[in-house]
Amino acid sequence: MEQPFTIGLDLAKTVFQVHGVDANGTATLKRKLRRNQVLDFFQRLEPCLIGLEACAGAHYWARQLAEFGHEVRIMPSSYVKRGKTDAADTEAICEAVTRPTMRFVPVKSAERQAALLDHKTRDFLVRQRTQMVNTIRAHISRSSASSWPRASTISNACSRRRTSCQLRRRRPSTCSPTSCVKRRRKSTR
Numbered sequence: 001m002e003q004p005f006t007i008g009l010d011l012a013k014t015v016f017q018v019h020g021v022d023a024n025g026t027a028t029l030k031r032k033l034r035r036n037q038v039l040d041f042f043q044r045l046e047p048c049l050i051g052l053e054a055c056a057g058a059h060y061w062a063r064q065l066a067e068f069g070h071e072v073r074i075m076p077s078s079y080v081k082r083g084k085t086d087a088a089d090t091e092a093i094c095e096a097v098t099r100p101t102m103r104f105v106p107v108k109s110a111e112r113q114a115a116l117l118d119h120k121t122r123d124f125l126v127r128q129r130t131q132m133v134n135t136i137r138a139h140i141s142r143s144s145a146s147s148w149p150r151a152s153t154i155s156n157a158c159s160r161r162r163t164s165c166q167l168r169r170r171r172p173s174t175c176s177p178t179s180c181v182k183r184r185r186k187s188t189r
Helices: 035-044 058-066 086-096 110-142 151-167 177-188
Strands: 006-010 015-021 027-034 049-053 071-075
Touching: 006 086, 015 035, 015 086, 027 035, 035 058, 049 058, 049 086, 058 071, 058 110
Parallel strands: 006 049, 049 071
Antiparallel strands: 006 015, 015 027
8 A cells, every 4th residue: 555645534423434645646545444443544654634524523533643643634514525425525525635725623622622612511501591581581471461460469379278278178289379369369359
C-alpha cells in the first residue's frame, strides 16, 4: 500500500469509511474500519492530512488523530457534496479537504466541549421553564381567570367541605376545590 497524502474519514457508529489519495490525486486507499480499529490504523500511518465532516464526535476523533502527528481538519457538512453511500461521502470529504477556499472548524478541546455542554444544558432548562410558565398562563387566560375566587376563599371552602364530608362519612379525597366553591356559590344565591 502506497502512503496516502490526504485521507477522508467518514465517521459513523460502528463502521468508519476511509478514502486516501496520493499527491497526484490517485486513490490509494479505500477501506472500512470498525471503531476499535481506527486508532491502530492511523497510528501505523505516517503523518498526513485528514479531513473529517463536522458531527457530534468529530472533535474527539480529531484530538485522538492529532496525537499521532496527523494534520486534522474538520469541515461543515454543508460544504461536502453528499453521495448515496458512505464510500462516496468519504471520497467527497477527501476532495473537499484539499479545496483552497474551504472553511474549517477549529478543533475544540475536551474542556471547551464540557463548558459548551454546561451552557447548552442551562439554555435548555431556561427554555423549558419559560415554556411551562407560558403554558400555565395560557390555561389560566382560557378559563375565565377573572371569575376565579381568591385562593383564601377556596381554602376556606375546602376546609368546611372536608369537615362536612367527614360528618357525612364521605371520603374527603372526592372533594375538589372547585366543587366546594361551586356549592358555596349556589347556596348563597
